[in-house]
Amino acid sequence: MVGGTDEVNNVELLSGAEMVVRSLRDEGVEYIYGYPGGALLHIYDALFKEEALTHVLVRHEQAATHMADGYARASGKAGVVLVTSGPGATNAITGVATAYMDSIPMVVISGQVPSAMVGTDAFQETDMVGISRPIVKHSFMIKDPKEIPEVIKKAFYIAQSGRPGPVVVDIPKDMTDPTQKFEYEYPKKVKLRSYNPATRGHSGQIRKAAELLVSAKRPIIYSGGGVILGQAAGPLTELAKNLNLPVTNTLMGLGGFPGSDRQFLGMLGMHGSYAANLAMHHADVIVAVGARFDDRVINGASKFCPNAKIIHIDIDPASISKTIRADIPIVGPVEAVLSELNSVLAETGDKPAKESLNSWWKQIDEWRGDRKMFPYDEGDGSVIKPQAVVEALYEVTKGDAYVTSDVGQHQMFAAQYYRFDKPNRWINSGGLGTMGFGFPAAMGIKLHYPDEVVACVTGEGSIQMNIQELSTCLQYGLPVKIINLNNNTLGMVRQWQDMQYGSRHSHSYMESLPNFVKLAEAYGHVGIQIDRLEDLKPKLEEAFALKDRLVFVNVAVDPSEHVYPMQIKDGSMRDMWLSKTERT
Amino acid sequence: MRHIISLLMENEPGALSRVVGLFSQRNYNIESLTVAPTEDPSLSRLTLTTIGHDEVIEQITKQLNKLIEVVKLVNLSESAHVERELMLIKIKATGAQRAEIKRTTDIFRGQIVDVTSSVYTVQLTGTSDKLDSFIQAVGTASILEVVRSGVTGIARGDKVLSV
Numbered sequence: 001m002v003g004g005t006d007e008v009n010n011v012e013l014l015s016g017a018e019m020v021v022r023s024l025r026d027e028g029v030e031y032i033y034g035y036p037g038g039a040l041l042h043i044y045d046a047l048f049k050e051e052a053l054t055h056v057l058v059r060h061e062q063a064a065t066h067m068a069d070g071y072a073r074a075s076g077k078a079g080v081v082l083v084t085s086g087p088g089a090t091n092a093i094t095g096v097a098t099a100y101m102d103s104i105p106m107v108v109i110s111g112q113v114p115s116a117m118v119g120t121d122a123f124q125e126t127d128m129v130g131i132s133r134p135i136v137k138h139s140f141m142i143k144d145p146k147e148i149p150e151v152i153k154k155a156f157y158i159a160q161s162g163r164p165g166p167v168v169v170d171i172p173k174d175m176t177d178p179t180q181k182f183e184y185e186y187p188k189k190v191k192l193r194s195y196n197p198a199t200r201g202h203s204g205q206i207r208k209a210a211e212l213l214v215s216a217k218r219p220i221i222y223s224g225g226g227v228i229l230g231q232a233a234g235p236l237t238e239l240a241k242n243l244n245l246p247v248t249n250t251l252m253g254l255g256g257f258p259g260s261d262r263q264f265l266g267m268l269g270m271h272g273s274y275a276a277n278l279a280m281h282h283a284d285v286i287v288a289v290g291a292r293f294d295d296r297v298i299n300g301a302s303k304f305c306p307n308a309k310i311i312h313i314d315i316d317p318a319s320i321s322k323t324i325r326a327d328i329p330i331v332g333p334v335e336a337v338l339s340e341l342n343s344v345l346a347e348t349g350d351k352p353a354k355e356s357l358n359s360w361w362k363q364i365d366e367w368r369g370d371r372k373m374f375p376y377d378e379g380d381g382s383v384i385k386p387q388a389v390v391e392a393l394y395e396v397t398k399g400d401a402y403v404t405s406d407v408g409q410h411q412m413f414a415a416q417y418y419r420f421d422k423p424n425r426w427i428n429s430g431g432l433g434t435m436g437f438g439f440p441a442a443m444g445i446k447l448h449y450p451d452e453v454v455a456c457v458t459g460e461g462s463i464q465m466n467i468q469e470l471s472t473c474l475q476y477g478l479p480v481k482i483i484n485l486n487n488n489t490l491g492m493v494r495q496w497q498d499m500q501y502g503s504r505h506s507h508s509y510m511e512s513l514p515n516f517v518k519l520a521e522a523y524g525h526v527g528i529q530i531d532r533l534e535d536l537k538p539k540l541e542e543a544f545a546l547k548d549r550l551v552f553v554n555v556a557v558d559p560s561e562h563v564y565p566m567q568i569k570d571g572s573m574r575d576m577w578l579s580k581t582e583r584t
Numbered sequence: 585m586r587h588i589i590s591l592l593m594e595n596e597p598g599a600l601s602r603v604v605g606l607f608s609q610r611n612y613n614i615e616s617l618t619v620a621p622t623e624d625p626s627l628s629r630l631t632l633t634t635i636g637h638d639e640v641i642e643q644i645t646k647q648l649n650k651l652i653e654v655v656k657l658v659n660l661s662e663s664a665h666v667e668r669e670l671m672l673i674k675i676k677a678t679g680a681q682r683a684e685i686k687r688t689t690d691i692f693r694g695q696i697v698d699v700t701s702s703v704y705t706v707q708l709t710g711t712s713d714k715l716d717s718f719i720q721a722v723g724t725a726s727i728l729e730v731v732r733s734g735v736t737g738i739a740r741g742d743k744v745l746s747v
Contacts, residue, residue, distance in 0.1 A: 129598060134609040138652040141598070158652060193747060194594060194655040318646035321639070 014184040016145035017042035017176035020109065021050045023152040026186035029080050030054060031071060031447060033064035037084025038124060039111025042176035056447065056476055059468040061088050063440035065095020066466070069104050070441030071448050073427045074402060076231065078105035078159045079444065085111045086124030089170075090131065094434060096166045097135040101431025102252060103229060105164035107155045108132075112141070114174040128170045137165030142175045146182050153187045162197025163316040164229060198315065201332030201340060209287075209311045209328045210344045213243065216285035217356040218363075221245050222268065225252030225430065226290015226314060226334050233257065233423040235338035236289060242342065243351055246364055248276040250291050251415055252430040259419035260399070265364065266373045269297035270567045271412045273374060274578065275367040277565065280305055281574040282363070288312045290334045293324040294431075303572035313337045374416040376564070377579070381533045386410060386485045386557040389536065390417035393455060393483060396540045401453040402445050404428065406438040406462030409491035412563040414457040436465025442480040443473060453544065455481045460513055461490045470523035473550050481543055482552045484516060487559040495562045499577075520552035530555045586615065587641050588667060588737050590631040591648060591657040592745060595621050599653040603630060606651065612636065612644050616669075616712075616734030627655065627747065631736045658745050660737045667737035670707070671715045672697070674729040675722055677704040685722065692718045703728065 014022060020043050024032065032055045036044045047055060058064040061083045068079025083092045089110045099106045113122040129139045138158050140151045148171075155167040213219060227236050233256050240247050240263055247257040248268040257264055266273030268280055280286065286308045291297070298304045301323055312319075312326035313334055320329040330337050345351075376387045390413045393401075403418055404427040405411040411428055420426045427445065429437040442456040463484055473480065485491075493508040517527030526549045530539045536555070543551040565576040568583065577583045593599050600619060607614050612634060619630040634644060641659065648654050660667070677685050682704070689696055689706050692714065698705035708718055712735055719727065739745070 130601070133602060133605050139598070143597075192652065195652050316650070318643065318650055322643060 012184045013181040015178045015181055016148055017046040019148040019184055021046040023149045023186055025052045027156050032080045032082050033067040034082030035061050037088050039085035039173045042178050058472050061091035062094050063466050063469045065092050066437050066440035067444035068106050069099050070427055070444030072104050074424050074445045078107050081108040083110050085113055086126045089126055089128040098429050098432045098434045099166040100135040103164050105159040106166040107159050108168045110170050112170045112172040115172040132168045136168050139168040141170040145175045149186045153190045157190050198332045201330045201337035205330045206340050214350040214352050216352050218283050218360045219245050219285040220279050220283040221247045221287045223253045223256045223289040224250040224291025227253055227256035228423045230334040232335040232338050238342050254426045255420035255423040258421040267415055271563050277573045278367050279364055283308045286310050292319045299567045300570040383558040384533050386413050386561055389555050390414050392536050392540055394418050396544055397453050401455050404438040404442040404456045406458045407433045407435045408459050409563050410457050410459045410485040435462040439466050440469050443478045446478045446480045457483045460486045474524045479548050479550050484554045485557045486554050487557045489559050516554040525550040527552045586635050588633050588660040590660050592627050592655045594653040595626055595628045602651050618734040618736050633735050664740040665737050667735055668709050669712050669735050670709050670733040672731045673706050675704050676726040678702050688721050
């Protein structure tokens with residue numbers, strides 16, 4: 001390691017730049033995603049000498065944040081981003097906001113102009129702490145190099161505890177001066193008197209919840225991303241299995257309960273399944289776990305689930321009763337609360353009455369029928385339906401891939417047709433809805449899990465928002481699979497234009513698209529074109545057989561397809577379009 | 585309804601901007617705001633008044649509590665409390681007006697803290713309503729300048745907001 005040693009006290013003397021790098025190493029960080037620049041040069045020089053950290057040089061800072069984000073969503077650990085001042089920092093903003101909206105742990109270290117120049121409109125100066133304020137869990141600006149180890153420790157602690165989120169550490173260049181050395185010690189623990197996230201739920205409330213649940217006639221579990229982040233898939237599944245409860249997941253919560261299980265009703269909400277939305281509407285007790293009653297889930301708030309009593313379990317008190325009033329609020333880590341709820345139920349042995357639960361399941365099974373969970377018009381096979389591509393992807397990858405997505409119709413199709421049996425496998429930007437997220441997120445996962453299959457389901461609109469990262473993939477050997485559902489149109493925009501704007505397709509058509517196969521080849525990768533339905537499975541198999549190559553699979557899909565069901569604006573949960581012509 | 589929210593926060597750069605930023609970011613009102621360090625120099629006490637339905641006030645207190653630098657928070661309006669606002673007001677005072685303003689100031693238990701041949705500067709403390717009443721009594725025509733501190737307050741009885 002670089003730096004000197006103070007012989008007398010036997011402590012290491014490091015510069016600020018060395019302390020940044022060393023603190024990251026001592027925190028157990030393996031990967032940094034970043035892009036150098038003037039304000040970061042001291043830190044990059046220290047990084048050059050540090051072998052324990054792998055740095056990935058992206059082609060655009062937005063991609064660095066999404067890579068860190070993908071890594072964090074798959075591994076549960078904070079992703080680390082290193083960007084320079086000014087444009088480096090502003091380019092990272094979209095990714096910081098993406099992480100904030102989905103509560104993803106991330107530490108963003110941004111370079112800043114020297115302290116004496118802050119506020120003078122210096123070259124490449126921007127107020128990163130100010131710009132990022134509404135979209136971070138917390139932020140720091142280093143005022144003294146000696147603070148660096150403690151601030152970095154705090155940043156990781158805050159990012160990863162409680163309701164996770166991104167933390168920005170802004171470091172003026174003079175704080176990293178290589179000629180100024182200070183005593184270095186990385187703190188083992190930090191304590192913040194003003195920050196104490198709950199470590200368990202209120203036992204009295206948990207008992208009340210258990211009583212309400214066993215008295216239910218038409219109960220349902222509605223679980224969200226908090227179950228994934230809070231590693232609570234185990235106790236959630238135990239609760240559902242023990243009481244034989246139907247389960248629906250939000251877009252962010254998929255994988256929190258096995259997607260191929262009989263008790264799983266599919267995703268709920270705007271593009272949720274018929275059975276899930278109807279079951280929610282008619283439920284008398286809803287157990288909401290790590291979910292925040294988002295507007296894309298509840299539809300019209302005033303008509304939401306008129307007969308339901310709501311048990312709401314969440315680590316963040318501000319998520320409870322924000323849009324929908326909870327009858328039994330429980331603040332705490334979902335894993336701890338669910339485990340305690342399970343043991344309370346085991347203790348008493350109480351369960352909801354069998355007869356009422358049986359008739360509830362009978363009703364649900366009627367709603368489900370013998371159709372697919374998400375039925376669609378499969379056509380005559382002359383064009384490839386986008387839904388069929390995801391179904392084929394599910395078969396070819398045996399339901400065990402890490403699947404990332406961008407934003408739009410393809411995202412909804414991936415969420416509907418890929419059955420996630422495990423948590424942390426479905427990675428998408430649910431809150432902010434960031435196009436350009438999926439590909440770099442897939443790269444972050446592949447880097448950390450090189451032996452796993454990682455596929456990015458995308459569209460020709462989204463993929464072009466970070467397509468430059470094909471170059472990064474070649475440099476670092478990241479053989480992800482890109483499944484491009486290419487319909488020459490911004491599909492979700494077009495769908496809304498079809499449904500609400502008299503099919504006036506204002507600027508939703510993509511002309512002059514590149515030849516994606518040749519483009520992939522130009523970047524040194526493999527491109528595969530699929531135009532016919534009979535080629536779909538064999539060519540996907542061919543793509544996934546090329547384990548060591550990035551394969552860009554460009555699939556020409558039906559541009560007229562819509563995502564259904566689609567809830568009718570301001571209606572109740574059960575008000576949905578089921579196809580272009582049928583509604584509930 | 586108007587609520588007085590009072591909080592202790594770390595006396596650190598950026599803490600105040602986070603509190604104020606939260607209000608604009610989430611579309612909450614701030615009617616008044618006052619902040620200064622406490623007897624413990626590591627802590628600042630911030631008091632603000634805001635208007636909103638109970639659900640909004642509940643969200644405001646929860647969101648404020650989420651800010652890392654906010655150590656403790658109380659909604660003073662929820663229980664018995666003392667509230668005060670300080671006003672300095674410059675009033676035209678010539679001829680017969682001089683005696684009249686002096687009288688009004690005495691009635692409101694204010695003090696004249698600065699005098700020139702044509703101007704009185706009056707200092708007044710009390711609830712916001714009392715300050716409003718004084719302004720009304722003097723009449724806006726003769727008022728040259730008004731500066732108000734914003735509401736600050738403290739709970740009655742044994743209750744204290746401390747770390």
